Amino acid sequence: MTEVPEIDLAGPAVLADPLTAFSAVREESPVVRLTAPGFGPLWAVTRHAEARAMLSDPRLETGDGSYLPFDVPEHCRPYMRTMSVLNGPEHSRLRRLVAPAFTPRKAAAFGPRMERIAGRLLDELPGHAAEDGAIDLLAHFARPLPIEVICELVGIPATDRPRWREYGAAVAAGHGQGLREAVPAIMEGAAAAVARGIAERGDDLISDLAGILEEDGDGLSEVELVTMVWQLVLAGQTPTNLIANAVHTLLGHPGQLAALRAGPELMPRAVEELMRWCGPQLLTIPRFPAEDVEIGGVPIPKGEPVTAAIAAVNRDPRVFDDPGTFDIRREASGHLGFAHGPHFCVGASLARVQTGAALGALLRRFPDLALAGDASYTPDPGTLRLACLPVRLGPAA
Secondary structure: OOOOOEEEOOOHHHHHOHHHHHHHOOOOOOEEEEEOOOOOOEEEEOOHHHHHHHHOOOOEEEOOOOOOOOOOOHHHHHHHOOHHHOOHHHHHHHHHHHHHHHOHHHHHHHHHHHHHHHHHHHHHHHHHOOOOOOEEHHHHHHOHHHHHHHHHHHOOOHHHHHHHHHHHHHHHHOOHHHHHHHHHHHHHHHHHHHHHHHHOOOOOHHHHHHOOEOOOOOOEOHHHHHHHHHHHHHHOOHHHHHHHHHHHHHHOOHHHHHHHHHOHHHHHHHHHHHHHHHOOEOEOOOEEEOOOEEEOOEEEOOOOOEEEEHHHHOOOOOOOOOOOOOOOOOOOOOOOOOOOHHHOOOOHHHHHHHHHHHHHHHHHHOOOOEEOOOOOEOOOOOEOOEOOOEEEOOOOO
16 A cells, blocks of 8 residues: 555644644645544545545545434434435435525625624623633633524524523533533424424524425425534534634734724635634545545545545645735635535535624724733644633723
């Protein structure tokens, strides 16, 4: 077998700085082997062209959905077949049905409601200040915002939203008893929301999707609709880490921050550059070859998982000029932060609009926003995420 570099996912260099660790081997080989205690062989594609090709190759499919570290109750198991684990015609059918609800136009129309939610959370921020004036922006803004947006999107009643905030926090944590309890509760809450949305149509996503419930055998089934809602809660946590990473990055690049404050029309490009530069997902969901394949000249045996190392791909100099420079004026195209191919993130437009709305509201409200202490990243080779984000707000505008 061709010799390729190896990266130890549990190694100190990767845990301390996965962006550098993944990028460092990109010029050695377009494909590397990843190793970690308790895991079998795993391959990672480090170059942009090869990653795009792999993610759109029909010979490689996503897994069976066994991605939770525990069993869910029997009555919840029908909701485990999310779009992320479906492939081929089954996946194409479901994506075709739900895609009209997630267009850029729909996301833009929802933008003002996202801005109002962000505004309410910003109103509450001063009340969370410690004695020294520091506030954890991750805990009190970036983390609650996505779940509040999802509740608004799917029509969760106001009385139920405090409980859904707790669910969102448990999902964002990604482990522990809180997650174990939250997943079935989210599924049950999603089922109740779907039943309510079918019976009483409103201005929300469930009402939109309920219009294509199964009638002639080709529409959405109620189980698929519930599955879509609970998957939104899982995938919808991406903006938590993206917003926190974005604020941290902008505060660390004062020239870029000043340019964005002076030119708010740059926000769409800024969001794309932030997704390229500090997007939270460092590795895509693994794909599994249905046959022996070759990627970048490296043979990959049938059945062995392959991922795209987004951390390396999004800084590939073959695609991005001066990729090691953060530049909010960069042409907004090319990054794989939302993956590529059939499993390109269906909620990408919502995530983009939500991130822009959150950053815009925050920067307008607090023109003197500044870091108030160490904002270190959690050791995690798969996700770029902060443990906390202490800031001082300064006077509100």
